[in-house]
Amino acid sequence: MDLRHELSIMTLGERLLVSQDSLSSAPRVLDVGTGTGLWAIDIADKCSGGGEVVGIDLSPIQPRWVPPNCHFLVDDAEKTWDDSKKYNLVHIRYMEGAFTDWPWIFEQVMTVLEPGGIIEVHGIDFCPYAQEGEVPEVILTWIAQLYDITKKRGRPIDVIGGYETWMEAAGFVDVEKHEFAQPLGPWAKDKRQKTIGVLNLEATLNGVEAYTLEPFREAGWSLKEATVLIALVRHACQENWYGNQLHTKLVVVTARKPGGAR
Numbered sequence: 001m002d003l004r005h006e007l008s009i010m011t012l013g014e015r016l017l018v019s020q021d022s023l024s025s026a027p028r029v030l031d032v033g034t035g036t037g038l039w040a041i042d043i044a045d046k047c048s049g050g051g052e053v054v055g056i057d058l059s060p061i062q063p064r065w066v067p068p069n070c071h072f073l074v075d076d077a078e079k080t081w082d083d084s085k086k087y088n089l090v091h092i093r094y095m096e097g098a099f100t101d102w103p104w105i106f107e108q109v110m111t112v113l114e115p116g117g118i119i120e121v122h123g124i125d126f127c128p129y130a131q132e133g134e135v136p137e138v139i140l141t142w143i144a145q146l147y148d149i150t151k152k153r154g155r156p157i158d159v160i161g162g163y164e165t166w167m168e169a170a171g172f173v174d175v176e177k178h179e180f181a182q183p184l185g186p187w188a189k190d191k192r193q194k195t196i197g198v199l200n201l202e203a204t205l206n207g208v209e210a211y212t213l214e215p216f217r218e219a220g221w222s223l224k225e226a227t228v229l230i231a232l233v234r235h236a237c238q239e240n241w242y243g244n245q246l247h248t249k250l251v252v253v254t255a256r257k258p259g260g261a262r
């Protein structure tokens, strides 16, 4: 995940947020499912006026030495949120497959945002696309199985397409989708895009196992079957870079709670 953090920053043009410019110098920020907390720490460092950055996660895997305006809490985002504290921005990144009920999560975000507050959700579109040639069949089959198995287990991974509708249903306005293409592999001519491609390939090779093993085992696949599929998908991601020029997409959806000064 730490690799994905660097990849995100590079993809967004050395930024942590699409709406970074609308943030005050001392915002109150909530990072939901903060993981190792790198994003929360980096945004806290960027807030020259202080403010407060809170990262919540099921697991206490964050570092102890953090900026004074940043802290972490063990909390379950699937339990009703404490709305006694209000935030200017709620950030949710790489949480596809984590939640059973995304529309409810967006309703909870609404309760903790100040009027005019911003939500930013960043996610990976798992299905690669080919600029030239075709996406290898084994990757398409894996994606279809991943979508089906995660949907059946109640924590679907194929949720990015729903974010805009669910945000609007929760009452958000100015809902906007931003898509950032990321080369998969070192095939791009441009130096920066090549680096993004190398990082993306490494993150994807790690991610294939992380996203597949547990759900597929739960769905009745043997360890051997799952391991073989993972190996085939990884191999396909590394094959014929220059021929099919695979991309994946970083998708960011931003929206605003109505009210407040603009």
Ligand SMILES: C[S@@+](CC[C@H](N)C(=O)[O-])C[C@H]1O[C@@H](n2cnc3c(N)ncnc32)[C@H](O)[C@@H]1O
Pocket (backbone or CB within 6 Å): 001, 002, 005, 032, 033, 034, 035, 036, 039, 056, 057, 058, 059, 075, 076, 077, 078, 092, 093, 094, 095, 098, 099
């Ligand atoms: C894929 S990681 C994403 C980490 C981080 N957002 C990032 O961008 O690097 C998913 C994280 O969500 C956390 N998580 C999953 N379900 C959660 C829940 N119900 N409440 C809080 N955190 C949760 C996991 O513990 C894990 O650290």
